[in-house]
Amino acid sequence: MASYKTDTIRPLLIASLLLGISMLWLCFNFYHIIVLSQQKDQIDTQRYLLVTFRSAVVDAETGQRGYLITNNVSFFDAYTEGKTKALETYQAIADNYQLFPAIKPLMLQVKALSDEKFNIIESSIQVQLDAGAYASHLTLSKDKGRTVMNEIKLKLENADLLLLAQRQTYEKQIKKALEFTILCGLLLVIIIVGILIFSYKRTIKLFETVLETKEASESFAHQAEHDMLTGLPNRRGFEHFIELTHSNAHQRKLQYAILYMDLDGFKAVNDDHGHNIGDNVLVEVAKIITGLLREHDFLARLGGDEFAIVINHFHHQKSLIDIASRIIASLNRPLNIAEQTIQIGVSIGIARFPHDAIHKETLISMADAAMYFSKKKGKNQFSFISDTLAA
Numbered sequence: 001m002a003s004y005k006t007d008t009i010r011p012l013l014i015a016s017l018l019l020g021i022s023m024l025w026l027c028f029n030f031y032h033i034i035v036l037s038q039q040k041d042q043i044d045t046q047r048y049l050l051v052t053f054r055s056a057v058v059d060a061e062t063g064q065r066g067y068l069i070t071n072n073v074s075f076f077d078a079y080t081e082g083k084t085k086a087l088e089t090y091q092a093i094a095d096n097y098q099l100f101p102a103i104k105p106l107m108l109q110v111k112a113l114s115d116e117k118f119n120i121i122e123s124s125i126q127v128q129l130d131a132g133a134y135a136s137h138l139t140l141s142k143d144k145g146r147t148v149m150n151e152i153k154l155k156l157e158n159a160d161l162l163l164l165a166q167r168q169t170y171e172k173q174i175k176k177a178l179e180f181t182i183l184c185g186l187l188l189v190i191i192i193v194g195i196l197i198f199s200y201k202r203t204i205k206l207f208e209t210v211l212e213t214k215e216a217s218e219s220f221a222h223q224a225e226h227d228m229l230t231g232l233p234n235r236r237g238f239e240h241f242i243e244l245t246h247s248n249a250h251q252r253k254l255q256y257a258i259l260y261m262d263l264d265g266f267k268a269v270n271d272d273h274g275h276n277i278g279d280n281v282l283v284e285v286a287k288i289i290t291g292l293l294r295e296h297d298f299l300a301r302l303g304g305d306e307f308a309i310v311i312n313h314f315h316h317q318k319s320l321i322d323i324a325s326r327i328i329a330s331l332n333r334p335l336n337i338a339e340q341t342i343q344i345g346v347s348i349g350i351a352r353f354p355h356d357a358i359h360k361e362t363l364i365s366m367a368d369a370a371m372y373f374s375k376k377k378g379k380n381q382f383s384f385i386s387d388t389l390a391a
Contacts, residue, residue, distance in 0.1 A: 014195060022188045029181050036174045039099075043167040046100055047160055049093045054156050056086035057114055061149060064121040083118055090114070102166065103159040110155045113148050120145040227301045229279055230286035238300035238308055245298075245310055246360040249353055256312050257320050257352045260367035261289075261327070263305035264345035264379040273340060280337045281344065292326050308367070317352075317384075324348045324382035332380060345380030347371055356385050 060082030090111060097104045124145070225237035233241065242258075249256050263285065270278040282305065289299055289307065298310040314320060328346055335342040349370025357363040366385040374383040 018188070018195070019192060022184075026181065026185065029177060033174055033177050033181075036170050036177070040167055040170040040174070042096070042099060043163050043170070046093065046096055046103075047163050047167075049089055050156050050160050050163070053086055053089040053093065053110075053114075054153065056082050056089055057117060057149070057152060058082070060086060060118065060121060061145070064124060064145075079121065086114060100163060100166070102162045106155050106159045106162070110152055110159070113152045113155065117145060117148045117152060120148060230283050230301050232286050232290075232307075233298070233300040235300070235302045238298075238302060238310075241298050241300070241310060242360050242364070245312065246353065246363075250358075254312075255314070255353055255355070256310060257314060257350055258363055258367040259309040259311065259320070259324060259327075259382075260349040260351075260364075260371040261307040261309070262347050262371055262375065263307075263331075264347055264375070266305040266344055269342055269344065273337075273342070277337055277340065277342070281335060281342055284335055284337060285331060285344075288330050289327055292323070292330060297323075320350055320352070320384075321382070324350065328380060328382065347374035347379050348382035349374055349385070350382060351385045 060079050063076065063079030063082055066078065090107070093103075093107055097107075225233055225240060227234045245256055248254065263281075266278065266281065269281055282301070285307070286299070286301065289309070293299060293309065296312050298312075300308050302308055309323075311320060311323060327348065331344060331346045335344065349367045349372070351357065351363045351366035351370060353360070353363055356366055370383045370385045370388055373388045374381050377383065
């Protein structure tokens, strides 16, 4: 039984172990995908900061141009806001250099160029204030500022290309990880389903083996308590039934009787016709007696030509007399066995619980003694144990 349990549980344990390991691996893989996705989002944020930085520098330059064209000092606010936003944005970009070291050299160049750009803007504004809008060196400063601005845009575009390339790398890694996860998940499902199917078939086979073993055990148990020739319970089966019957009768204050029987003339049948005919006679006797009994009565072959009946639920001695008389009359008729006429008889001894004895062993002995008394009286008749006492 322990082996059956082990063989049944082992595949389930393997499937559970695989499932547990796979779930841990899937959790780790999904965590890796989440990290890659976060890094991709950080790249998008960094690219947005590059665009914001460029827009801030452009806004500052626009404020400068507004002042140069209109000579209105209110454009200083736009310049100041653009410069402040550019410096703050650059600092935000610089804070992420450890995540994106590839763009650091370019951004350091951008920082230097932006500082130069702001210096040019502020110088042009100061010239405007001191010398007027048509100073010759003001035109030169505008040309230089345009060149610096173009370089800033170029550096920012290059930095954005580096970030975009890194983003594409992350996207490929995410796609590959997802495909690998799906493939492994499908493979895992196939493996687990295979294990469960194997476990199911193995379990069914084990159950079939258990049932076969149980059936064999029950068959052996039946054979141990039944006579192989007649199919009736044997002496062991009789003793088992008497044990149950006696216990029930004792507890519920019921009565039962034992009819102990021995065939008359059976030895002559074996001597004259052979044991095969004798065996057929025993089978026929078992059929005849069984047909005369009620459903809740019990018939056993104790061995040789000895039989015993347990009569339950009788109320009067007359019921026992009727049963014994019918058995004697039926067995006293000639039997046609293998085209031969066989004549036998039966001697019966009867003992009742609790009238004759309260112990089952004593009751059996009394029924046996009454049967021998019937033989002494002339055979082919019945006797109660009380008859032996009166004789």
